[in-house]
Amino acid sequence: MISIKNLHAEVEGKPILRGVDLEIPDGEVHAIMGPNGSGKSTLASILAGREEYEVTQGSVTYKGQELLEMDAEERACEGVFLGFQYPVEIPGVSNLYLLRAALNARRKYRGEPEIDAVEFMQMAQEKIGHVGMSMEMAKRGVNEDFSGGEKKRNEIFQMLMLEPSLAVLDETDSGLDIDALKVVSDGINRLRSPERSVVLVTHYKRLLEHCVPDRIHVLYQGQIVRSGGPELADTLEAEGYANLETDEAAATS
């Protein structure tokens, strides 16, 4: 699905990613963990096409194409989805309107006609139930007056509607109570299929209990310093990130 090679990136001259290598095969769920400031959100934003970050070296190949050469909207149309850590509010523009615009942008990109209104509403009815939201909420402005948990549910609702090939979820599980966490993890599990891949950026093992990843990677000071199976989450929880520096030293020596 996606292949990241020796990715270096900086913001305002400050290096954040310092040679990230990551392969995510089709159908797999990979988690990226790591302490604050290790570059996790930067990596997620770069994959979605945020322009504030300057990629200085390396490449990202997505479905055989150079991802970094595409605009954010083009990536979205190609099936990349970013679940935001801090979803924005857009008062006066309904969630349903945005979703219809997003779906039609994809269809236009693929040379398909616009989505039928009835078909769209049926799809929305079905998927909104999966995230425990009401159509009433979907008709309100995008995230307008939503609580933190509702905003994250809404990200998952959008993801289910847009059916991405690659979903990158940036701390979608942060700040959620257990009910909302289950909604989020159920949503991710629902999306799992042999054609789709998911990147979970998270601080917490809790999400990974409900949504067991194929691989876990530890990002530290802009590099992947350790990778392993789901059991790595337990190790990290027991030991923390304290001895990563020695790992890194060991890896480079």
Next chain:
Amino acid sequence: MSAAEQIDPSIDHYLAEFSRVERDLPGSDDSKRTRSTELKRFADAGFPTTRDEQWKYTSLQAVEKRRFEISDEPAAIDKSALDAFMPADFEAHRLVLVDGHFSQALSDLSGLPDGVTVRSFAAHLRENDGVDVRAREIDDEPGSIAAMNAAFFTDGAYVETASGAVLDKPLHVICVSSGAHDDRMTQVRHRYVFGDNSQATIVEHAIGLGDKAYFANVVTEALMGRNAQMTRVRLQQESERGYHVSAFFGQQRRDSRIYNHAFDLGGRLARIDTNSRLVDQNAEVHLNGVFVPTGRQHMDNHTTIDHDTEHSVSREHYKGVAAGHGRGVFNGRILIRKDAQKTDSDLSCDALLLSDKAEVDAKPELEIYADDVTAGHGSTVGQLDEDAVFYLKSRGVSEEGARAILTYSFANALVEQLGIASIERYVEAAMLKKLPGGEAFADLA
């Protein structure tokens, strides 16, 4: 020879133009004298210049150097061109003026409720000798352009509501400048006389057609009786060769309310003065405005709310959206006189700049002589939130589309305070169509 003694060729033209048309202008001999006085006032002052503090940001040089003439009769206009400006599903009584003349054929004033008079102001003046061309209750209409209007205006809408009368549906006052001939001027004056406890909604819609330069000068006088309520919508869609100057003068008696919503979308240049004087207790005025200068448009809003006595309320919120080389100005003056204790007033202007070349100057101007008042004010000038732009792009919306959607979101909160859904949708769709990439999202409205 000093500058003052020089004959200004522009003023000279208007003196001659007045002589040409004077005989045909509506009104009694008394009101003709008023017209002459106003003409002299205009001639003495001349066109305002940017040296005048009130006109610091807006130059009328382009207007001054042309020689505009009154249209002796309206041009034939293409009905379908006009239909394009009609908001869908807007149920209204309709009064149409073309090139400054009432059009019986295009108007529909059938079925007005009892106690409500709506007619051509020219006809009203012709049939009532006692009516002056200037409302005497409004002691001072400042500005030479309003004086020019008093001298020249050919027609307008005259609305009178009897005590307790309610206009059942809005009145759509359409003022079309045909743009069919070079350098014509549309000089129009509306007068609304509200009886006690009466209520009406009036939508003043300025429309420009054709491709010839013209000058539209519109004055509205509103006399609000006790506990009367007016919702007034000003919808300005002059053509790109239209110069639009509009002035509103409200005078509010006890417990009266004015809800004024101004939407400026068109014109090469627009200058809008909105003034209301709250002469009696518990009067209330709400001024909302959205102005959207794009391309090379220039839009200047000046407002004055004059709190004269105790316990009156004013709320004023403007939003400007400037794109391209668009230029916007907002100057909101709140005057709270010595006797206007317990005044409750709030004023804000928020502007959004969509390009490096766009500019908006926003200035609240509070003059407070009473000591027990609440008077809030604030203004902001900013750009779109780039996080929000990225959010929309990450969902597949184009860069331009994202900016259009967020601009809509910015203006929407104010537009929807209007409370007439058909006009809200119309305004928002028209705004989106002006923005780069916005046409595709006109269905947001």
